[in-house]
Amino acid sequence: MRLTENIANQSKINQAKKHYENFTVGSLILEKDMREAITTLYAFARLGDDIADEGNRSKKDRLNAIHYLRIQLKKIKNNQKIIDPYFVILKKIINKYNIKINNLYKLTQAFNEDINHQHYKEFNHLIKYCDKAANPAGELILSLAKKDNKENIRRSNAICTSLALINFAQGIVEDFKKGRIYFPKDEMKKFNLRIKDIEERNFSIHWINYKKFWIQRNYQILKKGLGLGKRVKGKLGIEISMIELAALLLLKRMKKNDCNLFTRPPKISMLDWIFIFFKALVLKPL
Numbered sequence: 001m002r003l004t005e006n007i008a009n010q011s012k013i014n015q016a017k018k019h020y021e022n023f024t025v026g027s028l029i030l031e032k033d034m035r036e037a038i039t040t041l042y043a044f045a046r047l048g049d050d051i052a053d054e055g056n057r058s059k060k061d062r063l064n065a066i067h068y069l070r071i072q073l074k075k076i077k078n079n080q081k082i083i084d085p086y087f088v089i090l091k092k093i094i095n096k097y098n099i100k101i102n103n104l105y106k107l108t109q110a111f112n113e114d115i116n117h118q119h120y121k122e123f124n125h126l127i128k129y130c131d132k133a134a135n136p137a138g139e140l141i142l143s144l145a146k147k148d149n150k151e152n153i154r155r156s157n158a159i160c161t162s163l164a165l166i167n168f169a170q171g172i173v174e175d176f177k178k179g180r181i182y183f184p185k186d187e188m189k190k191f192n193l194r195i196k197d198i199e200e201r202n203f204s205i206h207w208i209n210y211k212k213f214w215i216q217r218n219y220q221i222l223k224k225g226l227g228l229g230k231r232v233k234g235k236l237g238i239e240i241s242m243i244e245l246a247a248l249l250l251l252k253r254m255k256k257n258d259c260n261l262f263t264r265p266p267k268i269s270m271l272d273w274i275f276i277f278f279k280a281l282v283l284k285p286l
Contacts, residue, residue: 155224215255246276
């Protein structure tokens with residue numbers, strides 16, 4: 001990778017770290033070492049997302065950029081010398097917390113899928129994508145706290161998959177602009193959903209009915225993971241509880257009749273995060 005691109009990536013990584021630190025009030029209560037570890041891992045995910053989303057670059061260039069990330073991960077795995085400043089830090093985090101590097105490899109597979117996006121035929125195909133794009137993040141965080149046992153990972157996967165599905169519903173229009181549609185083909189056909197409606201911002205009765213179906217199924221997935229925050233000791237448990245509460249709030253807002261996912265997708269404001277923070281404290285005191 002050229003030096004100029006390395007510098008550009010470092011800028012994106014710094015932006016990603018800043019974004020995470022502003023993401024939730026809960027991130028402020030974490031110990032410095034834990035916060036640095038999480039932001040470093042979060043930066044990897046954001047960097048890959050940004051590369052996949054760079055529509056002004058050719059597909060070949062973007063795939064090569066993701067390949068560069070995989071090369072650096074391989075160097076870390078084989079304990080080879082690393083020059084890239086970000087991956088020097090990432091290597092220290094991986095070694096310090098004994099992180100399973102396979103989870104980072106899975107993220108790069110998801111980045112490649114985003115670049116080579118194919119409209120998924122069935123919901124199961126979308127779930128497999130979530131297993132690469134979303135679930136590794138939860139397992140990485142659990143590994144930092146040495147809480148990555150089988151039951152916690154199961155709950156984490158449910159929460160992360162649910163969050164990804166919520167994100168797809170929030171970002172229908174933006175994803176469409178990037179040439180991506182995450183709603184499965186068979187379900188779009190079953191509910192008589194037209195791609196043209198997305199382009200025209202026509203949130204028809206068919207989309208309203210599908211929204212209800214999407215939310216109900218998503219809630220059932222999320223429910224399988226609820227309570228993970230209570231199982232994780234310390235301040236990290238507070239942050240996980242906050243994420244659970246935020247997911248529930250977003251689903252509740254999506255469910256409202258006046259929620260038009262094309263023009264007014266629900267968001268979480270800073271004021272929301274403050275209320276969520278105090279509610280999480282009640283669920284799990286510091």
